[in-house]
Amino acid sequence: MGTGKERPTRRELGRSLRDKGALTPDWEAAFETVDRADFLPTVMWPHRMADGTSVRVDKTTDPDAWYEHADSDEPITTQWDDGRHDDQPGTVPTSSCSAPSVVFRMLDDLDLADGMRVLEIGTGTGWNAALLAHRVGVANVVTVEIDPRVAETARGALDRNGLRVGVREGDGCAGRPGAAPFDRLIATFGVRDFPRAWVRQVRPGGVIVAPWGTHFTHRDVVVELRVDGDGRAASGRFLRLVEFMKDRGRRVTRPGHEEYLPDGWPGGADASETRLPADAFERFGSFEFAAGLRVPGCELMTAVRDGARNVWLYSLTDRSWAAALYEPGQAVTKAYQAGGRRLWDEVETAYAWWRAQGSPDIDRFGLTVTAGGALAWLDGPGAHWSL
Structure with a gap:
């Protein structure tokens, strides 16, 4: 198996993403130029969706398997237990590289135009930030990561690929007020209490794409919110069910x-x-x-x-x-x-x-975020209830 960007497995991934409708023409150039493998660690743990297990893969001992997983449409865990692990899986995955189909669908949800300024919350490996930078320009992307070690690793990968994106360390739920306003905001981890700071830091008419959910399950749903004309609220529909790692700064632990x-x-x-x-x-x-x-x-x-x-x-x-x-x-x-x-x-x-109500699917539901809290609704913001 080759190791360059023309790897057969990488070409197959591109075909698969196009067939699924995940990779749209707007993002094809970014996919072709920015190689996911360049942002993955030597030892990683691909998550097998079929049985929910993680497998350890080491590039130094089995490069063929490593590249095969790098070019697969599966999430890859890159850190366990906030970094308190050695070379083996820990208990809770705490940083990852999402499945490419999930990544490109969320990027497409942003409805980007050339030159837009984007704030990414949750840098992870840096691959998502690199794709954004290719699409709108390095100077127009700011990414925030809560874990200093993860941030440093991503910064190094971005630099090696000639993409000196502004990687900032800190609590992503606070956004990046000193650099606001942004045209778009995308989060790469699941939140339960939707951060009001995100709404304030996106210009009126701007878009926020984030995985959100309730405490009922670990599952999330991608929501696309548009900030209203005075910048005080954001509202939009839920798009699709997903499952992301959660905001590590606001974890809720249920009693035993x-x-x-x-x-x-x-x-x-x-x-x-x-x-x-x-x-x-x-x-x-x-x-x-x-x-x-x-x-x-x-x-x-x-x-x-x-x-x-x-x-x-x-x-x-x-x-x-x-x-x-x-x-x-x-x-x-x-x-x-x-x-x-x-x-x-x-x-x-x-x-x-x-x-x-007719057993509505998720796309009939929506979310409105205001300074006073979050409201859920069915079919339109008029029929809402507090969360």
């Missing part, structure tokens, strides 16, 4: 299971029959996303074994919980709930609302 059931199962829970279908909790499902919007301050945990689906709901505001075990073929199952919040009832109410 035993704190919800200190006396063990069933912990004094009330039991009732439920007809809520098991597929309501499908990973990356439309209702799973809608439930996060309608049931705030709640985390969902599911596990499937031998066809049975175990569902747990944990309140993040108190120690309320709910659970159900779905056996294959059951139309009715038993649900348990305890605490001040009746979480199962809340989710059933959300499901009934969702069905009454």
Whole structure:
């Protein structure tokens, strides 16, 4: 296998991205010029989407496998546990290079024009910043990274490729006020509390593209917001479901299971029959996303074994919980709930609302961010509710 930009695997990646509609004509030149492999570390951990596992790949010992993964449409972990790891996978991936199809779709969402100024939040490997710099010019891109070591590595990769992008270290949720206003802003990590600073630092009419989500699941959804005429709010629709690493400066850690059931199962829970279908909790499902919007301050945990689906709901505001075990073929199952919040009832109410609205997919939902907080809406900003 070759190591230059004309590698067969790289050509195949380009064809695949075009066939998927991820690589549009506006970004073809950037793809051809800026090689993802130039921004990846010698040891990396590609994430296999089929089984959710990560595999260690070392360029020095297996360069063919290394380049094959570099030219694949898969995310690649480049750091574990905020850098507290040696040469093996850690517990939590904390920096990565996203799948190329995800990268180019989000870049296309920005609707860039020549000469626009772009603020990137989350430098990572530097590949995304390099693509932006090729598209709008090095002087028009500023990128912010919270981890000094990650920032330094990205800076070196950008410099080696002749792209001296302004890499700044700091909390990306604060943006870069001294360099504002920007025409566009793109974030490369998932946020739960949408930063108001981003809205203030993008000019009226400008666009913000970011992965956002609720605490209901680890999943995110790409949202494209346009800043209004006076620069005080931004609003737009959700585009597609994704899954990104989260803002490390604002992580929420749920108490352990035993704190919800200190006396063990069933912990004094009330039991009732439920007809809520098991597929309501499908990973990356439309209702799973809608439930996060309608049931705030709640985390969902599911596990499937031998066809049975175990569902747990944990309140993040108190120690309320709910659970159900779905056996294959059951139309009715038993649900348990305890605490001040009746979480199962809340989710059933959300499901009934969702069905009454025609079981909307994510593209019917949207988000408005103001100085006072975030509002979710269905079909238009007029019918909104607080998050």
